[in-house]
Amino acid sequence: MRKSNLIFIFLMLIIATSCDNEEAVSEQSSTEFSSMQDGLITLKSGAIVEKKGDDFYYQSDMLLSQKQLETLNEHGDFIIEEPDQIENETEIHPVYNIPVEANEDGPAVPRAFGLYPTPYNMWAMVRFVYAPNLTADRKNIIQQALQHWEANTNVRFYNATGQPTVDPVYGFEYPYIEFVNATGNSSAVGRIGGRQKIRIAAWQATSVAIHEIGHAIGLRHEQSRYDRDNSININLSNVHPDNRHNFNKYTSNYFAVGSIDYNSVMMYDSDAFAINPAIPVMTKKSDGSTWNGGNVLSNPDRSWANNIYIPYIARSDTYRELAPVVYKPDNTVMTPSERLALQAQLNNGNPNPPNCCRLPNNF
Ligand SMILES: [Zn+2]
Structure with missing residues (x-):
């Protein structure tokens, strides 16, 4: 087995065995959003969400957690763990961050x-x-x-x-x-x-x-x-x-x-x-x-x-x-x-x- 595969598997093990790490939601920020009226809402970041009752949706069918909503409000995206090297490196493996191998269809x-x-x-x-x-x-x-x-x-x-x-x-x-x-x-x-x-x-x-x-x-x-x-x-x-x-x-x-x-x-x-x-x-x-x-x-x-x-x-x-x-x-x-x-x-x-x-x- 190639080394790259071993690294991949090792990282998958980390993914498979790690436990959840959700932060507790603060009462204050929860109230800030829940008191808003139903309908489209433009967040501080410019991102647009839709409120229906207690729920907030992104692009119609993606239901946001409270943490994701707060992250979207602050950063314009609902995840803040910024991966290294991703902005201009679209041909890298998602887990071990090295270029994806070429195959018969070409490099990507x-x-x-x-x-x-x-x-x-x-x-x-x-x-x-x-x-x-x-x-x-x-x-x-x-x-x-x-x-x-x-x-x-x-x-x-x-x-x-x-x-x-x-x-x-x-x-x-x-x-x-x-x-x-x-x-x-x-x-x-x-x-x-x-x-x-x-x-x-x-x-x-x-x-x-x-x-x-x-x-x-x-x-x-x-x-x-x-x-x-x-x-x-x-x-x-x-x-x-x-x-x-x-x-x-x-x-x-x-x-x-x-x-x-x-x-x-x-x-x-x-x-x-x-x-x-x-x-x-x-x-x-x-x-x-x-x-x-x-x-x-x-x-x-x-x-x-x-x-x-x-x-x-x-x-x-x-x-x-x-x-x-x-x-x-x-x-x-x-x-x-x-x-x-x-x-x-x-x-x-x-x-x-x-x-x-x-x-x-x-x-
Ligand atoms: Zn969808």
Whole structure:
């Protein structure tokens, strides 16, 4: 195994084993925001959020934690851990900060666009529960979406429905997703600590659940990539002023390699938010054509996740057992010997899991 892979795995271990570090929210700042009226709010930084009741949303469906809201207010982005070397180095690995290797497609394949991974915003396994009143229609598409993510990426989910949400020994709240009924669709971006909801409206397509889970994994909107102006034109005159914030760009703390991905499940359709649906809002600079965003994970979406995640099997002990299929960052599958070598690397040289301790984990 190459040294770069070892560094990658070491850093993934840090991510996998670190615990949450959310700061307590001050009463004062909490009150400052909660007393505002519902609707669009321009923050001190110029960023625009939408308040609906007690919740604050970024670009329509990204639900902000209190800490993220405060960070967005101060800094214009909802994460403040500034990674080194990222501003002009778009072809570096998200974890070990060295250039991404060339492959047969060239030095940089297009990839979907997401949070810069840190020990505080990525998951080891994605713990989730179904809300007690979750209706069968939502549960059905959520199950399909979870299975789609698992079949195509290294992301793994652990169904903790009915289990404690607070650690019985140490008293901290586990980070976990709760899938709930709602009238709209939304999710927090990345792992924010404690409970975070994914809201799903009735009778959605599975693609909507794949998209919202994508936010929780750490993906943002593809059309808001920092470099999208190289590839697409946006006709804001066909967008109501209250909706134009959906086309703001992210300028920091991103992980993306290569050019824009029109087939990403995180990419909006060309006519998104159009006042006149006969006129596209977004067109390709290359030829003026339009697109429909993806309904399933694109290869770049998969690659984004496969760069960052490792597929664990749920166990009650501390052995890190890998799923039978482990994807490499280029979406090819590890050979059995590569998989065993990685499993040994994750377990102090021991490639053989104890013959016990697998947890039931049915969706
Ligand atoms: Zn979204």
